[in-house]
Amino acid sequence: MTRQQQGTFRTSMYWVLAVLAGLFLFIAFNYNDLSSTKGQVKVGKRQAESIASTFWSKRQVNPGSFQRTAILQDDTAVDGYISLHHLEKSYEKQFSHIHPLQYWEVTYYRPHDTKQYFTRINPFDGTVIGFGMHSSIASPYMDTGQMIDSAKAYAVEQLKQLQQQQPRQNVDIVYIGKSRESDGLHFTFADKQAKIGQAPMQVHVQVFAGTNQPNGFATSFAVPKADRSWFALQSKRSKIMTWVFMIGQFLLFVGALLVLYRKRRQGVRYGRGFPLLVLAFVLDLLINVNTLPQLQSQMGFAAIAARGNWMSDGWIGFFVEMTAILEVGMLYFITVAGGALAKDVMGEERWLSWRHPDWPIRVRNAAFRGYGIAIIWLGLQTLFYWIGQTYFHVWEQNDMGSSPWNNVVPALIPAAAWFAGINEEITFRLFGYGLLKKLFKKTWLALLIPAMIWALGHSLYPVYPVYTRFVELTIFGTLIGWCMLKWDLETVIFAHVSFDSILMSLSLLSDQPVRMAPAAIFWAILPLLAGVAAGSLQRMGKHIFQKDLI
Known part of the structure; x- marks a missing residue:
């Protein structure tokens, strides 16, 4: 073998070794992520749209008269908070079935219309975890003094439905406050027994404009101000x-x-x-x-x-x-x-x-x-x-x-x-x-x-x-x-x-x-x-x- 052939052979061997080393590092450090099915979406887009359609049809809304878009969303605030403080395992055990970090958001809308219906769906089991309506129509005056108890009862009912995996006999929530939006009143409650790190869970109930009836629900976590x-x-x-x-x-x-x-x-x-x-x-x-x-x-x-x-x-x-x-x-x-x-x-x-x-x-x-x-x-x-x-x-x-x-x-x-x-x-x-x-x-x-x-x-x-x-x-x-x-x-x-x-x-x-x-x-x-x-x-x-x- 000539000197030039020897140099070419050595170069080829170095290349092979470098590529094998890169492949080894990538697989060794990512093996668990590559082989695990944990966190894999199990409810597809079409299935999420079907769940949303059934949900709103039961509430006398005709989904067929709207256009729809389904987007896989992420609660970035909570996701970032638990990642920053290494609370992933604790969150997964306690709250992933109530407030999954990833969720489908199916929105029904009409171009240039003021009304939109949104549905949040758990991508791992198909549960509806949140819903409501957005509208820019001005809300008529509503007497909020008589609604807090109704909104609280509605929040407790929805929470109990979501907590079937880890049922609690008593769901203890306290009223925090309200905000008046164009599409109605939004009431916020805190769940005394639900907390991840220093972030308590909050429950939001929407009362639609004109109906004075609770018909919107979502959960969140109040991430501390410093974070x-x-x-x-x-x-x-x-x-x-x-x-x-x-x-x-x-x-x-x-x-x-x-x-x-x-x-x-x-x-x-x-x-x-x-x-x-x-x-x-x-x-x-x-x-x-x-x-x-x-x-x-x-x-x-x-x-x-x-x-x-x-x-x-x-x-x-x-x-x-x-x-x-x-x-x-x-x-x-x-x-x-x-x-x-x-x-x-x-x-x-x-x-x-x-x-x-x-x-x-x-x-x-x-x-x-x-x-x-x-x-x-x-x-x-x-x-x-x-x-x-x-x-x-x-x-x-x-x-x-x-x-x-x-x-x-x-x-x-x-x-x-x-x-x-x-x-x-x-x-x-x-x-x-x-x-x-x-x-x-x-x-x-x-x-x-x-x-x-x-x-x-x-x-x-x-x-x-x-x-x-x-x-x-x-x-x-x-x-x-x-x-x-x-x-x-x-x-x-x-x-x-x-x-x-x-x-x-x-x-x-x-x-x-x-x-x-x-x-x-x-x-x-x-x-x-x-x-x-x-x-x-x-x-x-x-x-x-x-x-x-x-």
Whole structure:
């Protein structure tokens, strides 16, 4: 064996060992979560909608005359409180059947109507745990002095129904106060016998406007003021960090325009990466449409005109389409400018044209290399969080916003991995590095600053303290940038896509009552399949784009 062959063999062995180590770390530290069915949703979206329909039909409300949206929600205040103080086991034993941290919220609404009916359903046993009506119609005067006893009796009745697993002979609640809303009066009671840590359980009863009858019920926990203040501070900091990210991203876009202006006479290739951008646009539009239920929930139902599950009209449809156009429009100019800068600061070989004869083998190698990097990345991330949780009181809260259940088609959620990989690697690695290298001439600075901007964009993830993800992704963003310099842009795109695809595929396995193994496996290996199919993709692209765009 020649010296060169020996070096190649050693390099291959190092790669294999690093990938195996990353896989071992990821599985070893996450084995319980990967193998456990605890916390897995057992009542699906359609079943929750059926339960809500039956519930309101018994109350002389015709659900068929309304549109509906079912969203898997999370009581973030209570979830954060018990996670912060390590009260998960105690809460699970005492209150998970009365006030589960995750719940389905099925809302019946009409576009531009003032009345909405909501139902909260336990996703583990199908119990209705809360319900009520929202309305902006002004409430007529009601004599509240005669209603407290009625509301209290109603609250006790509802609590006894929810406490069948752990029945109490006497439910002792005390009146706290009331608030007058447009849809009626809201009475609040405290349960003397129910408390988690320093947070007592509260019971809320709604008396509908015009009927003077209790017909709304919900539970909550009064998180102590000190904890609420801490979370409010964390939220404020994360929003500030996100704004800094948005400013940084916008400055990169402005920088791209300035680069293109300065190079306008140097034959900038405006078709660079055009097929990639077409793919990005299709993916972004698909993602936005798929997350329509979340968008409806966040922006309010009364102002939204929606048809069925897939299509929308009015301003929300315009919003979805314009978001995709703006995001991919910015990416287009950044891509062209990044390609122009790559020629100056990295060498053109760091990103091959898809028409280049070596492109298929380049992409094939990048797919396998990127997949290996993704597994190593998963292992290192797992180690990072183990160290953080063990020594720095880092912890993560549930995030229902990323649940596959809150998408029109849950199996399509890993498509977001492809848009994120393409968009973020071109923006922060290719162009970000190129621009900073051109300005400051320092490689380490050109790797670090774009990684920091990229890391700030993940500050809204529910990981505490909020600076945790900034530290994590600044480190990994810098390392990924180094991988681009060592190999090529295609490698880091595949590494990013593979990393996100694996994690999102696991969410399909863990969050669904019927495990979506075929879809999860498909998305998890798709980056490798795309790399293997690179030659066919190139031939197809050349057939579609006959004109030499590059």
